[in-house]
Amino acid sequence: MSQRQIIIILLIDMLSVILGGIVAYFSHPGVEGWPFMPSHYIGALLVATLFVFFIFPFFKIQRLYGYRLIRQGYRLGFVWLVVLTILILYLFLLNVSTFYSRLWFALWAITGAVTLFFMRLFLVPFLIKITKPKYNITNNVVIVGVSEVGKHLAHHLWKTKKPKWHILAFFDEDKHLHNSRIEGTLVFGNNAALNRIFVESHEVDEIWITIPLTQIPLNEMLHNFQNYPVIIRFIPNVSLFYAFESVELMLFNHELWGQFFKRLFDLTLTAFLLSILLLGLPLLALMIRLESPGPIFFLQCRVGKNGKLFMMWKFRSMSREAENDKLELEKRDDVLDDVRFKISNDPRITRIGQFMRHYSIDELPQLWNALKGEISLVGPRPALVSEVVKYTPYQLQRLHAIQGITCLWQVSGRSKIPFEEQVEMDLEYIKKRSFFYDLWLLLRTMPAVLFGDGAY
Known part of the structure; x- marks a missing residue:
């Protein structure tokens, strides 16, 4: 700072x-x-x-x-x-x-x-x-994983005359790479305690993950850095980096004013809705626990704007063994498409879970994410990490805007709409977004939720 x-x-x-x-x-x-x-x-x-x-x-x-x-x-x-x-x-x-x-x-x-x-x-x-200078401002970055993507980013920023990001170090599990240099940048071990000390002592602004998330303890990393003012981004390929790099450099003051009023609107309405939600929380929690023992809330890592990772909150609508059964269910013929995993009549969903999903009640805890600024009330829906790795460069454009609880395709048929059409609708929203457009989508969300069209 x-x-x-x-x-x-x-x-x-x-x-x-x-x-x-x-x-x-x-x-x-x-x-x-x-x-x-x-x-x-x-x-x-x-x-x-x-x-x-x-x-x-x-x-x-x-x-x-x-x-x-x-x-x-x-x-x-x-x-x-x-x-x-x-x-x-x-x-x-x-x-x-x-x-x-x-x-x-x-x-x-x-x-x-x-x-x-x-x-x-x-x-x-x-x-x-x-008040932040538009140019010549440099953010300190560490890259997790000496992958081809990580090397490419290091080379790109090294040859850039006035880079927006300065790579301080690489973190990698491979002991043979420790103390070596990539484009002049030193490689350290990927030790949690060492990483925290390094991030704090060097005032790191961003952590970029460029390797498959199966190779690192992601939840542990998010937990370790939750109290640090550091952004964690998932960059599976260079296309995503170039996409958000261009967006960052094209941010003008009039867009900042729009973001300010959007954030102000989000905070006001979210605080009001959360106060109402708290009244019914004890009853809903009791119903969830009575049918299926386990936690009331379900936390899942999602990809936000420009690849930023965060933990998204939902009411638990499935059995505790849901994740273990997923691999077997992925073989079914009614899986939506190659990118998203959604099936009709999912056997893992509980009876109260079916009711909550029909009326989108399970999504209400995301108001907490909106209050924290991780997502907005309106914007493209935040995707799973496993989905983003399958995105084409064109589909990655949907990460240009802050993700949201409701969006254009949510009020136009929800899960029944093919993924390619959802992407087109998300990009249409990004081009048209404004306060009144958000308000129009929020008003359309109410009948879509009440009638449960396309929800499963």
Whole structure:
């Protein structure tokens, strides 16, 4: 993270503290002086921002950007309470603490934490993005696997005069390759502990996996780096790399504004829908467990925008042995096509699972993925890794946009539509995407879900 980005985040944090204090003052009963605050309250706000300026960097709060929301919220709340406690002690030592309402401090503790969190959630990512230089910005990358794809990428970036990515190292299991160099880049062993130390000490931005995922412990890797602001991409062939490279370089400011409002809309609607989902969660969880012992949720690795990997959440709609039975079922004649594995009347699906799938209830936990920004409410459906490796260069274009919960083909027949037509619809969406187009697709999703057309 650059020094300029750290300063931007610090200024936003200081603004958040002031805003939280103002909201707290005009929220508590018996407020006087509307619409103006008394001078001693304004003075307390300014002193608090001064403490934020010195204390937040000490706790490295600015470097939390990119980490999971839960971790950001916890650390922000803790350090903000430290700042507020120091402020109260400071006012007490000056013998002026009695001039302030205790209720104001209590409310400020809450409103300050809330404004800090939501400013980080909404404003910081957008400002970081639009203030990032369009060119000459380099992201640090490590490549997992000395494959032909990995060598090609290293050679391509090595001969590029102003590369967007700088390859720091290769990680590979082959001991014969350790300490050798590929295009001047050193090869290390693929040890989990060593990888974490390297990623943290060298401020790695992205990890590229260029070998078959069967050769690495993928779930372990995703777990190890879930608390690091690092992007993990799956790049099975060079076509995908060149595709997302061109997309990254063609990102303009007006597109960033569109992304900002799309993200804002996603957050607002997702938070509302999740609050409703939580009301029915206990009953649904009980029904799933009564019919089939095992976990309530099913997590599966999916491929997001530009090959970024993430764990997608669903309600479990199959038996616990579903994955073990998959190989045998793949031999059936009614498998949809060479890319996707979907069959009608799948024997692995439970009775409650059939009901959930018919009305797409099993997809609702993906609202959590949308809240975290891994997917959007509207966009091409995130594919399995085993499917993406079979994509042609043309089909890889569907990864240019952020993936979503619903999409054009979801409201036009769902699984009944052949994969080639789904790709065409996804590419049509990518060309037409806008706020009103997303809204139109969301409105069309409701009748498609209620009637269950093409769901299995």
